[in-house]
Amino acid sequence: MTTEPLRIGLAGLGTVGAAVVRLLDQKRALLTRQCGRPIEVVAATARDRTRDRGIDLSGVQWLDDPVAVAQADNVDVFVELIGGDGEPALSAVKAAFSAGKHVVTANKALIAAHGVELAAMAEEQGVLLNFEAAVAGGIPVIKTMREAMAGNTISRLYGILNGTCNYILTRMEDEEIGFEEVLAEAQSLGYAEADPTFDIEGNDTAHKLAIMTSIAFGTRIAADDIYLEGISNITLADIRAARDLGYRIKLLGVAQKTDRGIEQRVHPTMVPIESQIAQVDDVTNAVVLETDLLGALLMSGPGAGGEATASAVIGDVADIAKSRPGRQHGPALGTPAKELAPYEKARMRSHEGGYFIRFLVRDEVGVFAAIAQRMASAGISLQSIVQRDDPDSPDHASKAIILTTHATMETSIREAIAAIESDGHLRGAAQVIRMEPAG
Structure with missing residues (x-):
């Protein structure tokens, strides 16, 4: 068993990146015991080198280019926390794979757009592509689907995958406040972006759903083939009527396998008030997996925030630290990239x-x-x-x-x-x- 440290190159030092550095330092002794070796951040990059992030980077090599971090000789694992489905994140991740390095990312947009290509590169190089933090924040749904549920057949999955939308709908119901007022409140609290369109119109949920669908059903990722409705047209009248009828309104991402193909949809949904998922409030996320062996499995937890997302990133890094040279790694999307079936879309109107x-x-x-x-x-x-x-x-x-x-x-x-x-x-x-x- 090696006692050499696992050396991390980190691209992106926003809320999540700074939390990763801080938690790796705070949990150093615990992680060393759990993984059998230390984990150290040795190189980093971000837009602003001078910004005070409340973390100690004195022993970390600073590079101005994410690709340089990914290719650095002293880096074993490249952690991509830049965001976005294009550059520079895409080139940096590809550079890491070309250099034979493992990759951990929280970038749902990147995986939704290029996940199959990147999974194929990782498999060809014999390295890992881990992306737990890209879906449902701190909930270990990817690891559960890829590893813990071996032998199970998933027929349907659904979930609350966006904390901003869930917060808005919860506040509208609890406080009898209209959509626009709650949205402004969410923005002031940092739960919603200045431009909240990506969240409230369902795009964020769709990216996460597409990734889970690929793993659940062994198909290529199809983020552009999802029926999409957001929550911006939900009114207090709808909230009240749902409550009177014994329901609550949630923005759900739903995927199911049918004899006509796979149906993926994101839209406001009325769920029975006594159901478990109806009790998931505020910024909490939840995922339900319907399987043949386990029945319906529900997982819930914090879906966003620096520490929740950083926890998922560190979990992925720890899995790599525990792996040993020569070990055969499982496929990134649960099925080898070359064996993923073409996505066959079921007509939403059916x-x-x-x-x-x-x-x-x-x-x-x-x-x-x-x-x-x-x-x-x-x-x-x-x-x-x-x-x-x-x-x-x-x-x-x-x-x-x-x-x-x-x-x-x-x-x-x-x-x-x-x-x-x-x-x-x-x-x-x-x-x-x-x-x-x-x-």
Whole structure:
């Protein structure tokens, strides 16, 4: 057993990178005992060398180019925390592989865009590509899927994968605050970026979902083949109606294997209030894996933040420290890159499930019956249908009609809504939220 230190080259010293350096120093003795060898940061790079990050870099070699860090002779593992799906992160990771070095990254965008290519390079070089921190923060879902669930067949996975969105939806429900106000609060607290589009429109969730889908089903990553809806159109009226019906609204990423292909979707979802995933609040993330041997396995924990993400990075580094020369490494995506199947996309409009639909209609005789008739004509079985006053209509000129359906085809829902719109009864677009039998 070697006692030589595992030498780390670190690119990116933002919140996560600084936390990695700090925790490696604080946990030095514990990690040495657990891994059988010390772990040391020997080289680093970042945009601003002079910035005070509250960490000691006095013994660390500073290089101005991430590629130089990746290729440095005194580096065993390149840790990429730059971010982004292109340069300089991509070239630096490729340079590390070309130099025969292991790579650890928290970069979900990079893995979603180039994961198959990078996995193939790692396998050809006989080195590791670890990316636990790229999905669900501190929750060890990648390691669980790749290693601990060997022999299990996953049929469906879903989860709350973005802490910003979960925080917003939780605050809207708990405090009766509108979306824009809560978003501004999240930005002031650092939970949301100045430009929050990537989070609130579902793109961040989609990247994470695409990575998990590849591992779960042995297919190539297909981040561009995901049905996508964000939470920016969720209103307090939706939150209240869901609560009255015994549901909560969560932004879920869902992937499942069907006889028509693989369905990936990200959208606001109504989940039963008594379900486990409905209890996941604030910035916490959760992932559910539905398997043949274990049944439904739920994992939850902090989905973002410096220490949570740094914990996942250090876990990946520790796995490398424990590995021994000559050991055969498992494939980065759970299946050898050359054996990943082409991604076959199931048509989203063939998705079958229940729906919540809220119409804002003119307060006229016969509208309620006309909507019910249109639903029946489309072959849709209604679970409930109620009519309420519209609190935003002081002249009582409009009403809200809220209905939920039994399992039905998405094409049927769209057909019925189009017919209702053509009748001229609506005052604004219909709100449609899918319902999941979430555990």
